[in-house]
Amino acid sequence: MSDQALSPAPRSAETSHPPLPETHFIRPPKKRGRRLFNSLQPWLFISPFIIIFCLFTLFPLTFSVYLSFQEWNPVTGLSGMNYVGVQNYVEAYDDPWLWKSLYNTFWLAIVSGVPQHLIAVPVAYLLVYAVRSSLRHVLTATMFIPFITSTVAVALIFYSIYSANTGILNQMLLGASKLPLIGALFAWVPDVMPIKWLTKSDLIKPAIAAVVIWKYTGFNIVIYSAGFVTVPQDVYDAAKVDGCNRLQQFWHVALPMIRPFIFFAMTLTIIGNLQLFEEPFILTSGDTGGVGQAGLTTSYYLYLVGWEWLEMGAAAAISWILFLIIAIATSIHFYFNGRKGMEGNR
Amino acid sequence: MRKTLALGIAASLMAFSAQAGDIRLDGFPDFNSHLDKIIPVYQEDHADANITYQMNNHGDHHKRLTTNLATGSGAGDIAIVDVGFIGTFINSGGFENLSGADYGADALADQFVGYAWAQGKGADGNQYGIPVDIGPGVMYYRRDALKAVGTDIDSVIKDWDSYIAYGRELKKRNIYLIADAADVAGLIIRTTVKEGEGFYFDKDGNSLITSQRFVTAFNLAKTIRDEGLDAEIGSWTNEWYDAFKSGSVATQLSGAWLLGHLQNWMAPDTAGLWGVSNLPNGIYGSWGGSFLAIPKQAKNKKEAWEFIKFMSADPRAQIAGLKNIGAFPVLTQTYTDSAFDEPIDFLAGQQGRQLFAHVAQRVPAVAPMKGDLIAEDVVLNGVLREVLNEGKPVEQALKEAERLIKRRVK
Structure with a gap:
């Protein structure tokens, strides 16, 4: 086939055909409407998403930026807003409870995040290589259940598990x-x-972390199982020929091959754990973060400031500070792990 | 197509425009059980009144009301407001001034319990909320524990020293004095307020948190905790209910409404083992209470006001509230009703309601202030627990709380 056949029809082709009678073709008003309709059609189809996105994501997002420069008690109505410049940000800077909450957030993110992966990787490996596939599906599904269970139900059950006397x-x-x-x-x-467990400040955080680990490890197991399944058998065969034992195969073959999966799962954990809200909220009974604010995460604190203390401006500022911190944490993760993490895709 | 669209819009507009006599009341349970019974009574005199209600749980109702006021839409014609939120809400400008000529609420003032009426006043001296029920503060006590120690209730509640002495005797018998020592601190902070002061701020908005009232309250709670006299059990937990059932806790400071909860579901089997008394140290205080208010955005303000007057100022509705949901009346004329003389089996035949009424008329009025919500969170939920659970020094804790609150309340 020549190159020409692949490219759009050459101009000469147009002229070579005799023109059709105009009446068949040109009905000016309708055609114009139809063309307009045709060009709008794709937008029409995606409009439900666009409308919902603008209403529930884009508008609140931009509004919260605006709000973070205002002082606003919502019960005074929209007219009660006062422009205060960067005051909300300045105040956040020397707010002891915000710093406390940031410390708690990072503590919980690390202590409840790392074990999820340390457990999920070997468990997924065992599931893929040591268990029959029919049984594997049952087991994976079982371990996934905590993830899809309502956080409120989970936290309430753990609340009674942790109860001091009963x-x-x-x-x-x-x-x-x-x-x-x-x-x-x-x-x-x-x-x-x-x-x-829940009324001593040094036990609250570990108690919360245990719930988070229990809830989200199953999700990571599913990701890592999917990862291990993609590793071709012949790579293992080659390793076996070179004299690798099971452990060495895991360490030197399987792990490097699922790097993109680890990268992906870690990204989700970092973002999710830095936004932790429901677990600490329910386990501390919504009570200013428990004794000594030991369970007060930043998401929890901004809820407290906005909805309990009715300072929406300050809450909006805190939410943008939290966003910035998550963005920085994720970029650091991308900088150090990104290149290696993405390697598998090349 | 255009025609059907126009019809549709017209129809939906009609659905939104309320008919005369249609009012909606927004609130939280158990008000619905009460409303179901009193709306038919109201309709006997107001045949065209069509009253509906929308109930959300306590927390959600107030969040919803906040959003309604923020956006100026979606609120009902009457809103129930809990006393905890009243200070913030009535000064917001979102509610009708009921002292105004259209309503004339001030003429009703004399019929109501004084402190509750005062709580519904805004900073400008006008009435924005009409009290509908109150929670006179009392002490519930176990008669069997009292007998075991061999003392009488009057000597226990004489002052805080005698109360703590009772706790020491109870401890020898493996009974706790109180579920949570923090309740004692909360009570003292809320009740021993000097004339003209708010709970946490004075008239000019200066913090009172490092004042003697707070130091005394914190120290007393700390003594109870340090001597192991309290069970360290939080309210509204399973352990709390268990303590009432088993009798492992001898006293509970609370509002009149706790009686209904105790006898209906918390510990029905303990009927006859309980008694009720004044608060220790001659204190008069209150726990909870609800108010009715008309949002400015309401559509049928006139009818709403009529119904508010019925719910709050009509003895029939007030007595019905006591009988239906244990909501204690705010209308002083009801206190002579025969319902108040009824001996209560759960309290071993004691005429408990007479005590509630006695207390209700003696609670001093404290004006709510802007910032009370934050201060309460920081002081009672925040630093008090650090003092009790972790042994943080009282003075340091109060200073920290003050610093935090000063930053937030301008």
């Missing part, structure tokens, strides 16, 4: 201390009972 966790620890063989390991338990 919670099952403390009861199990007490029970363990009475067992014959391992009892010695738990000998310290009766002395510290009841352990107040």
Whole structure:
């Protein structure tokens, strides 16, 4: 085939045909309407999305930028707004509870984030290579259930698990201390009972982190299982020929091959964990972040400022500060891991 | 096509434009159980009145009302406002001035419990909220615990020292004095307010948080906690209900409304084991209360006002509230009703409502201030728990709280 056949029809072709009678072709008013319709058609089809996006995403986004430079108690109505310049940002800078909340946010992001992946990667590897595929699907689905369960339900269940006097966790620890063989390991338990998981400031964060790990590890297992499935068998065969054992295959073959998946899952964890809200909110009963604000995350704090203290301007400023911090954290992650992380796609 | 569209718009407009006599009341449960019973009574005299209501749970209702006021749309003709929010809401400019000529609320003032009426006043001295129920503060106590110690209730509540002494005796018998020591601090902070001061701020908006009232309150709660006299149980938790059922906690400071909760679902099997008394140290205080207000955006203000007068100032509706949902009346003339003399089986035949009425008429009025919501969160939910649970020094905690609040409240 010649090059010409692939390119648009040459001009000469137009002239070579005899022109059709004009009446067939030109009906000026209708044609114009139709052309307009044709050009608008695609927009029409995507308009539901565009309208919803503008109403519920674009408008609130731009409005919150505007709001962050205002002082506004929402109950005074829209006319109650006062322009205050950057005051909200300046005040946020020396707000002790905001700093506390940022510390808590990062603490929780790291402590509840890292174990998710340390557990999910080996579990996914075992699921893909050591379990029959029919069973694997059942197991993966089971581990995915916490992720799709309502956070409110999860947090409420954990709330009663952690209950100091009647919670099952403390009861199990007490029970363990009475067992014959391992009892010695738990000998310290009766002395510290009841352990107040949710009302001691140094226990609140670990208690919240445990819930987050439990809830989101299954999601990462699904991502990593999908990743391990993509690794071709012949790479392992080649490694075996070179004398790699199972562990070496995992470390030197499987792990590097799923790098893009690790990168993706980590990105989601960083963004999600820095926005943690429901788990700490419910576990501390919505009560200014628990004792000593130990469970007060930044999302939680901006909710408190906006909805409990009715300072929407200050809350908007805090939300943009949080956005900036998430953006920076994600960029750092991209800078250090991005190039390697994306490698698998090339 | 154009015609059907026009018809559709007209129809939807009609649906939105309320008929005369149509009013909607926005509130939170259990008001619906009460309304279901009193709306038919109201309609006997107002045959054309069509009253509907929209109930959301307590927190959501107030968030929704906030959004309604912010955007100037979506609110009903009457809004129920909890006392915790009244200070912020009535000064917002979003509600009708009921002292105005169209309403003339001030003429009703004498019929109401004084402190509740005062709470519904804005900073400009006008009435924006009409109280509909109140929570006179009392102490519930277990009669069996009292008997075990071998004392009488009057010597227990004489002052805070005698109250704590009772706690020490109870401790020897493995009973806690109170569920949460923080309640004592909260009570003292809310009740021993000097004339002309707010809870957390004085008239000029200066913080009172490092004043003696707060130091005393914090120290007393700390003593109770440090001596192990409280069960360290938060309100509205399963452990709290368990404590009422098992009798592991001997006293609970609360509003009159707790009685209904105790006998209906928290601990019905403990009927006859309870008694009710004045608060310790001769304090008069209140727990909770609700107000009715008309949003400026309301469509049927005249009818709304008529119904508010019925709910708040008509003895029939007020007594019905007491019977239907245990909402304690704000109308002083109702206190002579025979319902107040009824002995209450749950309280071992004590005429509890007489005590509630006695307390209601003696609670001092404290004006709500802008910033109360933040101050309460920071002081009672924030630093008080650090003092009690983590042993933070009282003075330091109060200074921190003051610094935080000063930044936020301008």
